[in-house]
Amino acid sequence: MEAKEISQAVIGRLPRYYRYLGELRDEGVERISSQDLSKLMAVTASQIRQDFNNFGGFGQQGYGYNVEFLYSEIGKILGLDQQHHLIIIGAGNLGQALANYMNFERRGFIIKGIFDTNEQIQGKQIRGITVQPMDRIKACVDEYNIDIAVLTIPKDSAVEVANTLVGYGVKAFWNFAHVDLHLPKSIKVENVHLSDSLMKLSYMISCD
Amino acid sequence: MEAKEISQAVIGRLPRYYRYLGELRDEGVERISSQDLSKLMAVTASQIRQDFNNFGGFGQQGYGYNVEFLYSEIGKILGLDQQHHLIIIGAGNLGQALANYMNFERRGFIIKGIFDTNEQIQGKQIRGITVQPMDRIKACVDEYNIDIAVLTIPKDSAVEVANTLVGYGVKAFWNFAHVDLHLPKSIKVENVHLSDSLMKLSYMISCD
DNA sequence: TAGATTGTTAATCGATTAACAATC
């Protein structure tokens, strides 16, 4: 879509901009300058302008940025204007929590299936979706156009399952398993390593 | 502890090193060179050596690094040799999932209390711990030396609860609420914004 | 028009990589 590659640093900041702009919009704020936004978010105004300009000019000299427009544009950049079909692999504590908690639908993420190896859990309804055995994954991927597989399974099975899913045509993974997936470069992976995060906090506590 | 400030970039990589070294140790590998580790982890050998040298020399010329020793040293840097007492605020889907799933105790994170406003959930046992009403938090913080509060509550209450807990003496937060906590600089906060993470994945999918 | 604020270029800062002397 864009000519030059956007850096990971910039992309990582987009959801936070999106959140603040959404709040401003809900408060009825119509326009905001990079300087005011910088005070609110505790980043430099320069960075804000640089970040937005990676995607073209969203502002207007002497005026600032229109909150509604900017919010919507960042949403588009993040692909939130499109629907994404996802499946959850692993209906344990975390898988169920995500299904219930995330309110995926609100942002256009539609759960099309939940799968688990555990026969005790199979048949259970989560958010109106029946937990199915793993051998039903392929049929689901074939039937719906699945964009994202959420991996909430133990690390031992995660690598194998991910490889299988790539074979089925799944192109993106939201990986909660505590392992690095080594997949073809075209496959997108976003890792959420919760223990890593907790260890960082532990480090912060320890060193003072 | 250290003379010069360690950059966030370095700290962010430590848990991953720790994970790989733990696996190598479990496989019975005794020593490893920065070059071999670099192939395994897909980072440069130079970066590995620079990172470790922030904390002093863990290796030996001509030999490499002793896996067991390095693993243990990184564990110490991350504060994993110490016990941390934590409380979970919010026993909804995510709070329960974390309590059950994380296997906190294994790394020295001891759950000392779980709290929720919802009377339906109060009294319920999670991992042998009874969910208590919010007004019992202070007594818990006073009785045990609570290092970390895990916030798995909606964003509307998170800011207020965090401020209250800071008043009780809590020094660190593992924040799953979708909001930035504005707390005194001495208070450590590690945010896990799951929606931000999913949006990043959405971005990756959208742009090709 | 004058004031405000962007878009964008230039300067700075920090992080990563390369190179190599030190040394096991």
Place this chain on the structure above:
DNA sequence: TAGATTGTTAATCGATTAACAATC
């Protein structure tokens, strides 16, 4: 000793910040 590999300095690269001309 010779070979291997670290620790560390120097070079490069990229990201952030500052500055200012363009322009609404």
